[in-house]
Amino acid sequence: MGISATLAATLFVIAAPSGAGKSTLVNMLMERGAGLQLSISYTTRPPRPGEVNGRDYHFVDVAAFIVMRERGDFIEWAEVHGNYYGTSRPALERQMANGRDVVLEIDWQGAQQVRQQFKQAVGIFILPPSIEELERRLRARGQDSDVVIQRRVAAALGEMRHVGEFDFVIINKDLAVALEDLMAAVHASRLRLHSQQARHPDVFRFLELG
Numbered sequence: 001m002g003i004s005a006t007l008a009a010t011l012f013v014i015a016a017p018s019g020a021g022k023s024t025l026v027n028m029l030m031e032r033g034a035g036l037q038l039s040i041s042y043t044t045r046p047p048r049p050g051e052v053n054g055r056d057y058h059f060v061d062v063a064a065f066i067v068m069r070e071r072g073d074f075i076e077w078a079e080v081h082g083n084y085y086g087t088s089r090p091a092l093e094r095q096m097a098n099g100r101d102v103v104l105e106i107d108w109q110g111a112q113q114v115r116q117q118f119k120q121a122v123g124i125f126i127l128p129p130s131i132e133e134l135e136r137r138l139r140a141r142g143q144d145s146d147v148v149i150q151r152r153v154a155a156a157l158g159e160m161r162h163v164g165e166f167d168f169v170i171i172n173k174d175l176a177v178a179l180e181d182l183m184a185a186v187h188a189s190r191l192r193l194h195s196q197q198a199r200h201p202d203v204f205r206f207l208e209l210g
Helices: 022-031 062-070 089-097 108-117 131-141 146-160 175-190 193-199 201-208
Strands: 011-015 036-038 074-080 083-088 101-105 122-127 168-171
Touching: 011 022, 011 108, 022 036, 022 101, 022 175, 062 074, 062 083, 074 089, 074 108, 083 089, 083 108, 089 101, 101 108, 108 122, 122 175, 131 146, 168 175, 175 193, 193 201
Parallel strands: 011 101, 011 122, 036 101, 122 168
Antiparallel strands: 074 083
16 A cells, blocks of 8 residues: 555654754644654664653664665655664554554655655744754753764754745744644644545535535
8 A cells, every 4th residue: 555545644744953843842742632643763873861762763773774775664764964764664654544644753855755755745844043042952962072063053054955845834942832833734734625625525525416
């Protein structure tokens, strides 16, 4: 079964540069109980403090990732900061076949790959209010050296130039406001004509009469 056949479900592709607050916003969105299923990506990077295998990511080694990639298991994959990330095609298709709206938390490269295969996916990009604030947030993590932070800031500038490829843009200056904006984007996407027709065929059936 191809993913394009699961029209009753909406696929949300959420991307952002590191430090923009994407993971925090997605976690808060899921906690709101918005009827969304989070797709858990595979990655070769080591877990960060507090991360749990199978909840935050499926952590695998490079050899296992390459086997899955060559087998065609990923609807998208990318190398970011020296680590591989990928989204399981079979898991995504199962979720959407069951009518569940799915959230993909990925980078812009992965977003491009997904939207090439699934044209009706909804792209949402999260921006920091400024590059200075992005750098401050990266430093506040206390995990990276100055050299690494400068490399991440430079990479973030390149990533943010792809914002024009997305349907919605959330500027994360105030976390509470950004969350409300994100929820509004999800709600608006569910009201698109093709989504409403797929979810409520009985409502539209009378239009076919006469």
